[in-house]
Amino acid sequence: MSTSRRHFLKLAGTVTAAGLTKRSEALNLALHPIAAQQPPRSPGYTLRIATSPIELAPNRIISTTTYNGQFPGPLLRLKENQPVTVDIHNDTDTPEQLHWHGQFVPVDVDGSAEEGTPYIPAHGTRRIQFTPRPSGVRFYHTHVRAAADLVAGQYNGLAGPVYIEPAYNPGAYDREVFLTLKEFEPTFSRGGDMAMDFLTPATTVKALKDTGESAMKASLASGMPHGYEVGYGSFTINGKMLGHGEPIHVKTGERVLFHIINASATEIRSLALPGHTFKVIALDGNPVPTPATVPVLWLGTAERISAIVDMKHPGVWIMGDLADDDRHHGMGIVIEYAGHSTKPLWLKPPPFRWSYARFGKPGAASPTPDETIEMTFAKLNAAAEGFNRWTINNVAFSMDNMSPRYHLNQGRRYRIRMRNASDDIHPIHLHRHSFELTNFAGTPTSGIIKDVVMVGGYQQVEIDFTADKPGLTLFHCHQTLHMDYGFMTLFDYA
Ligand SMILES: [Cu+2]
Numbered sequence: 001m002s003t004s005r006r007h008f009l010k011l012a013g014t015v016t017a018a019g020l021t022k023r024s025e026a027l028n029l030a031l032h033p034i035a036a037q038q039p040p041r042s043p044g045y046t047l048r049i050a051t052s053p054i055e056l057a058p059n060r061i062i063s064t065t066t067y068n069g070q071f072p073g074p075l076l077r078l079k080e081n082q083p084v085t086v087d088i089h090n091d092t093d094t095p096e097q098l099h100w101h102g103q104f105v106p107v108d109v110d111g112s113a114e115e116g117t118p119y120i121p122a123h124g125t126r127r128i129q130f131t132p133r134p135s136g137v138r139f140y141h142t143h144v145r146a147a148a149d150l151v152a153g154q155y156n157g158l159a160g161p162v163y164i165e166p167a168y169n170p171g172a173y174d175r176e177v178f179l180t181l182k183e184f185e186p187t188f189s190r191g192g193d194m195a196m197d198f199l200t201p202a203t204t205v206k207a208l209k210d211t212g213e214s215a216m217k218a219s220l221a222s223g224m225p226h227g228y229e230v231g232y233g234s235f236t237i238n239g240k241m242l243g244h245g246e247p248i249h250v251k252t253g254e255r256v257l258f259h260i261i262n263a264s265a266t267e268i269r270s271l272a273l274p275g276h277t278f279k280v281i282a283l284d285g286n287p288v289p290t291p292a293t294v295p296v297l298w299l300g301t302a303e304r305i306s307a308i309v310d311m312k313h314p315g316v317w318i319m320g321d322l323a324d325d326d327r328h329h330g331m332g333i334v335i336e337y338a339g340h341s342t343k344p345l346w347l348k349p350p351p352f353r354w355s356y357a358r359f360g361k362p363g364a365a366s367p368t369p370d371e372t373i374e375m376t377f378a379k380l381n382a383a384a385e386g387f388n389r390w391t392i393n394n395v396a397f398s399m400d401n402m403s404p405r406y407h408l409n410q411g412r413r414y415r416i417r418m419r420n421a422s423d424d425i426h427p428i429h430l431h432r433h434s435f436e437l438t439n440f441a442g443t444p445t446s447g448i449i450k451d452v453v454m455v456g457g458y459q460q461v462e463i464d465f466t467a468d469k470p471g472l473t474l475f476h477c478h479q480t481l482h483m484d485y486g487f488m489t490l491f492d493y494a
Contacts, residue, residue, distance in 0.1 A: 045076060045084065047098065047140075047160075049120070050091035054157060054184075056234050056330065057244035062184055065092060065142075065156040071239035072180040072263065073140065073160020078132035080164050085129045088120050094152070095119035099143035100162070101302060102285055102451045103432075105130045107471040110432055111143050114402050114490060115472040134434065135166035136285025137259045137304040139180075145399065146265075147484045148387070150186045150230070154480045157182070157239075159263035164285070173257040173308050177248055178238075179333065181271075181299070182263045183326075185233030190226050194268055195323065196425060196457060198298055200353035203441040204458035205419065212379070212421045212458060219381035227381050227388030230266050230481060234330050235321070241330030242320060243344070251338045254311040257281075262299035265480040268425060268454070270322040271297045273335060274347035275313035280359055282306035286434065288359035289447035296322065298354040300427030300454040302478040311337065318346040356437055356453070360445035366438050369415035369464050373406060377455070377477075377487070379422040387485050390477065396486025397476075404492035408467040415464045416475075423457040426482060431474040435465040452478055467493065 052069040055061045067073030078084055090096045097119060099111035107115045109130045120126045132138075139161050146153030161178045220226075234241055250256060258278070262269050272295060281291045284304050297305050320332025327346070334344045375392050383389040389396050395405065408414065415438065420426060429452045437448040439462035455461045476488035 045086045046089070047073065047086060048089040048091060049096050049158065054239055056184060056236055056239065057241040060234060060241065062234070064151075064184065065158055067140075067158060067160050071157040071159075071182070071236075073158070075160065075178055076140070076162045078162060078164045080133050080135040080166055081131055083129060083131045085127060087125060087127050089125045090120040090122060093122050094144065095122055097143040098140055099431075100130070100138065100140055101429075102138040102304075102434075103130070103162075103164075104133050104469055105432060107432070111140075112431060112474050113143070114399075114474050114488065115431065132162075132164045134286065135164045136282055136287075137261065137306055138162040138164060138285055139261050139263065139304070141263060145484050146480055148385070150188070153484070154265035155186045155230075157184070159261075161259070161261055163259065173255045175254070176257045176259060179258060179260045180238055180263050181236075181261065181269050181331065182239070183232035183235050183265070183267060183331075186230050186265070187233065188228045189231045191229060195270070196423070198270070198354050199425070199441070199454065199456045199459075200355045201441045201443055202353075202456070204456075205460050208376075208419055208421045208460070209458040212423060215378070215421075216381055216423075224382045225386075227379075227383075228386055228481070232267075232329075235326050236330050237333040240333075242318065242327065242332035243334065245333060247316070247334035247336035248319075249336055249338065250311045252311060252314050256309050256311060258305075258307050258309060260297065260299060260305045260307070262301055262303050264301050266301060268301065268427070269299050269331070271299075271319060272322060272349040273309060273319040274317050274345060274349070275315070276309050276311070276317070278305075278307035278309055280305060280307045283356070283359060283448060284434075284450040284452060286449040289361045290359050292358050294352065294358070295349045296352045296354070300425065300452060300478070301480075302427055302429055302452045303450075303454070314340055316340050316342045316344045318344045320346060322349070356440050356448055357443050357445040359448055360437065361447040362445065364438065364444035365446040366436055366464055367413060370412040372415040372417055374417045374419065375489075376419040376421055377426060379424065384485050387481065389485050390482050390487035392487065392489050395489075397488035397490075402490065404472060404490040406489065406491045407494045408473075408491050409494050410467055410470055413464060413466045415462055418455050418461045418463070420455045420457060420459055420461075424479075424482070425457060426455045426487070427452050427478040428455055429476055429478045430463075430465065432469050432471070433465050433473065435463040438462045438464045
């Protein structure tokens with residue numbers, strides 16, 4: 001198994017290299033050694049931030065900011081605990097931050113101005129060094145505030161996959177396929193049509209619902225419109241709209257391990273493959289205690305899922321988003337069995353609800369936390385120049401003073417009890433640490449280690465983490481519109 005995997009990687013490398021033009025070679029498109037004196041087991045990498053054309057489909061060529069002239073940015077395959085050096089060049093006029101999402105890296109590397117990471121200056125370079133961990137699917141993306149600027153921050157093409165090889169890999173699959181989901185051509189709207197009813201359990205907290213609904217009612221009654229939301233003109237997997245990229249060619253009997261990254265700025269995504277099921281083996285790159293087979297995957301912004309698909313239903317299929325409109329605008333990819341060449345077929349999957357707890361150990365088996373931090377999330381409708389303002393315990397994060405509000409003691413285990421007093425789903429992210437999901441909407445669970453978790457409308461979710469990585473640590477909703485308008489807070493270590 002591992003031989004064919006290595007072969008695939010080698011092949012993938014060849015394909016990438018063959019696709020390079022002279023100019024892009026100069027841009028260090030591939031994973032390029034930057035220092036000859038580096039030992040072979042710790043190669044260097046170069047990432048170059050620049051504006052470039054990206055062909056989403058024939059005659060649908062957009063201009064956006066990318067890493068190395070491509071979307072997604074190059075797959076960085078790192079080895080757990082083997083230090084790497086990365087040179088990041090910024091060819092744009094805007095200072096940049098490159099965030100190593102899901103990794104245990106120090107503050108000067110993490111890529112968050114709020115934590116104090118130095119910017120990659122406009123038309124400048126930063127060389128960083130870090131030790132990749134933990135193993136599994138991570139990713140890198142920009143961490144610059146976009147606010148009302150739809151060509152800035154995560155609305156552009158600044159995202160790329162990272163895979164950190166574990167020391168031991170059981171390898172119960174034939175090959176790996178990385179899928180990065182991402183929308184382009186954003187515009188503002190006055191409402192959204194995102195699915196909101198796919199989480200289970202659907203238990204809500206009455207007090208949160210009462211608070212949220214009365215606040216919204218009062219705002220609308222005072223004549224305020226709904227706050228801005230963002231919609232998109234094109235939807236892509238690996239930078240191609242459905243039907244315009246290379247199909248994924250498979251053979252009957254193959255076991256394909258998909259590593260799926262939701263690199264959206266604002267959207268929750270779903271994915272189904274007609275006639276097939278997904279055996280979920282890892283969430284956010286971390287193996288789950290109970291791998292389970294499901295017909296549909298759901299990923300909040302910045303979540304990752306690793307799932308194995310047994311290819312045993314020959315044909316030509318659309319693996320795509322359940323939202324018809326988004327799929328028709330590109331959110332899908334064709335799976336084509338060898339010897340089949342019919343028109344790709346989409347079939348709506350049976351009704352299904354997404355439960356994190358399905359993949360955990362049942363019951364509360366985690367250590368008791370030393371301390372519990374309560375946080376209530378609230379929406380102030382259209383309060384920030386037409387945008388919703390977001391607060392944690394009534395405080396919107398201020399980019400002016402960026403002062404830490406929670407002081408952690410090293411070695412202590414904390415529980416964050418998140419109470420969502422809004423009707424939106426929030427993909428909540430903790431930087432530089434992983435957390436354990438210990439309670440989802442009233443259902444205790446354990447053993448699920450993540451760095452992003454969706455908190456449903458008016459729901460309560462609990463996560464536990466150990467404070468063992470000193471330094472400022474950012475906690476925020478990963479929905480760009482939410483984080484940019486206050487939905488962040490900072491921890492420091494006492
Ligand atoms: Cu949010």
